[in-house]
Each structure stands twice: as structure tokens, then as C-alpha cells.
Amino acid sequence: MAESVDQMLVQMQKAKEFGGDLVELRVDFLKNFVPRQDLDILIKQAPLPTLVTFRPRWEGGQYDGNENERREALRLAMELGADYIDIELKVAHDFFGSLPRERPEHVKIIVSSHNYERTPSVEELSDLVARIQATGADIVKIATTAVDIIDNARIFQVLVHSQVPMIGLVMSEKGLMSRILAAKFGGFLTFGSLEAGVVSAPGQPTVKELLDLYNMRLVGPDTKVHGVIGNPIHHSKSPLLYNASFKSTGFNGIYLPLLVDDVSTFITTYSSPDFSGFSYTIPHKEAGLKCCDEVDPIAKAIGAINCMIRRSTDGKLIGYNIDYLGAIAAIEEGLRASNGATLAPGSPLAGKIFVVIGTSGAGKALAYGAYEKGARVVVANHTYDEAKEVASKVQGQALTLAELNDFYPDEGMILANMTSVGMEPRIEETPVSKETLKHYSLVFDAVHTPKLTRLLREAKQSGAAIVYGTEMLLGLEFKVLRFRI
Structure with a gap:
């Protein structure tokens, strides 16, 4: 999506190095675009097969000029050796009608439809596929928008039953699964950006994420989804x-x-x-x-x-x-390390006051885990009745968050934040005052983005041992993986 031909040449080389199979040239992003000159350079010097897209504003693109000139540029791209071109359904019939009888055999024409508001029903999508096929399209492309994550299922259903090559994608964060599972349900291709956040459509992952994080090359019809x-x-x-x-x-x-x-x-x-x-x-x-x-x-x-x-x-x-297993193990290890007794028998939690902030599922699990280890559990929450309900199940004590700052019946207590307080983007928030933290020997924060939260930073400054949320995550996921495999 570069603004100059030179920048596009650099980006195409990156696309090849990153592992792309073909590269889409969004020529509607080019400044001072001179079709014959620029397309000749881009197509002939491309290190990968090319898909040329010249998207108008009325279909979500950047081009706002003469429509006939736009279509002429796409016809020129075909002549110059582009492997694919993209034309919008709205003008596809006219475009095909303007092509010479003897058009280049190697080029495939993608006819596309974009819905930036919603994902229609399966019946509507099937009708749309039929309309696109009727234009003479070599490849059908439908991109919709996810209002809910279940919208992906409708695209999957249409994809898997398509009798022609089809690109079916759902835009927005809730549509991410459609971009990755395209390989499972028979999609012709999926799009990846070169840089995070620099996308041609909402919700687009990067090439590196597709290949290195999601192992896209290994995804097929039999792949199990988790x-x-x-x-x-x-x-x-x-x-x-x-x-x-x-x-x-x-x-x-x-x-x-x-x-x-x-x-x-x-x-x-x-x-x-x-x-x-x-x-x-x-x-x-x-x-x-x-x-x-x-x-x-x-x-x-x-x-x-x-x-x-x-x-x-x-x-x-x-x-x-088994939420509590990873957290409890990480907290026990932190206590033993801070006491210099890594091999001491029994749980170092036994008999200690263990304050759990939050009554979410994770909070309930950790309260249960601490109780099982012999700790004296205290549950603190914004809503006292919710704290009381959880505390009653572990023979513990309930507090409101407001009371927590003045709660220090013992020294060397343990504090565990099981809420999202302090998580990005609200990284300057903390559930308790720094003054209170001097009464704790160890502080754990389930938040792992960022790793060092304000709570942990201030706990460390107050002399407490700290345990990161990532340590709980690693311990937990290892146990779950062993359990599943």
C-alpha cells in the first residue's frame, strides 16, 4: 500500500522474504500514478506473482477519479502480465464487456464484493456467489464484516460448498478466525499485512503471524480448532x-x-x-x-x-x-525462593493470610487453591456480597476493596490480584495503595500485559517478592497441554 513505486518494490521484496505466495499491488494508494509506466515497472520487477487492485472509494479504496481511466488501468495491467486483477461486482459486467475477445490467458479475474457493515445470511451469501459467478469471474471474492464472531460460520458454510475458487473473509477483530481458517474451509487465499496495524482491511493479521504464529502452512481440512x-x-x-x-x-x-x-x-x-x-x-x-x-x-x-x-x-x-494450579505453583515457588528454602517440605502457604482480589472465575479458583494448601483466605471485591459468597466456600473472610487498604492483621501476607485492573491500556491503575503493600511478603498479579504492572512495580519497591502473571500462564498451559495430550 505504498505511495511510490520505489516503496512498493521494496515492500514486494519483503513480502517474498516473509514467505508470501503472491503480492497484491494496491495501486489506488500510489501518489501521481502513471498507469503504463508504473504498472510496467511493478509487474515486470515483482519477485512474486501479482494481484493488481485499483480500489475506488465507493468500495472502500483510495481512488476517487475517473472510472473509465480506472478500468483502463486494470485492462493495461492484464496486458502487461499481471497474474490476477480485482474488479468490483458493481462494475464487473461492464468491465468484462469492454475486454477484447482474445484476452491474455494467464491472467485470472477476481470479482469482489465488500460489505463493511455486516455479514448477510447464508442464503444471501449464496445468491451473491451466484451473481459474481454469472459475471464470468475466474475467482469469487466476498469480504463481509463481523458484528459477532458467529458471523464467520456463514462464510465458512458458503466457502466449503463453493464449486468455484473463492476468497471468503470476514473483516474486524471478530473476523480474524476467517482469515486463518480459510485454509481449512477451502479458501483460495488469505491476506496478510507486512506490518502490524498497516492493513488494507480491518482485522488483517501480518504475514509473520499467519506463518509463524498460526502455522498456516500446516492448516488443512482435518485440522482441529481450539x-x-x-x-x-x-x-x-x-x-x-x-x-x-x-x-x-x-x-x-x-x-x-x-x-x-x-x-x-x-x-x-x-x-x-x-x-x-x-x-x-x-x-x-x-x-x-x-x-x-x-x-x-x-x-x-x-x-x-x-x-x-x-x-x-x-x-x-x-x-x-485448573486455573489455580499454575498460579499456586508460581506463588509457592516465589515464596520458597524469597525464603531461601526452595526444597522445604509442605506448602509455604499453610497458615498464611492469602488475600484474593476479585471474584471472577479465576479469583474463585485461586481462593479454592489457596484454601486447599492450608492458607487463611480473604476475598476482596467491589461488591461485598460477591466476596462473601466466594469466601463462604473456602471458610474465609470477605472485604470490600475500600476496606483492603486498611487491612493488615498480620505481617508477611500474600496478595493476589485476579482482576483486570492494571491491564493494557489502563496500565497506571492499581487495586491497592503502595502504602498497604509493605505488609505483604509476596504479591502476585494475574495480569500479564504488561508483564510488570504498576501493582508489581510498587510491591517490589515496598520490599515484597513479586510473581508475574506470565509465570502462572506458563505453568498452567504446560499442565493443560500435558492433560490434553
């Missing part, structure tokens, strides 16, 4: 861990960040056996439990799940909660 369900979800590090682990073990699976509004609707929509397992994070751990066919006793006692697996024998969804 992911982490949450809202927000862009900060999650789980895809990094799982996709690398799947690749290293030769497991034919992919793991995605899933921005979900309603868990029940998501689970009902993606009920295929190929959608075989999910992790759960804020705020959907309790809602996930309600969608299970069976629930592990520990998850039932906690009242939330962090892991759901579709049993291969009967398709039933089984819920588990």
Missing part, C-alpha cells in the same frame, strides 16, 4: 504457547484468540467435532460452565471453568478448572 474465549482477548499469550506446542508435537491443531460476546451462542454455532477444545478467560469462565454437558468436581466446587474439551467418542463438552 482457542481461548474471552472479551477482550487481543492481549492473550495462549496462542503463542499452544500453536508452538502443537507444531513441535506434530499435532494437527490450531489455537486462536476468540473474541466472544455470548458463550452459549458461540458454542451452539461451532458445534462441529472439529472445534474440539477451548480455554476460558475473563469474563466467560462462569458462562462456560453453564454450557458444559459434564463438569469436573473441582470446577463445580469453584463455580467456573477454564478449560472445555469436546469428548471425541460422543461429542459432549466436558468442563475443567
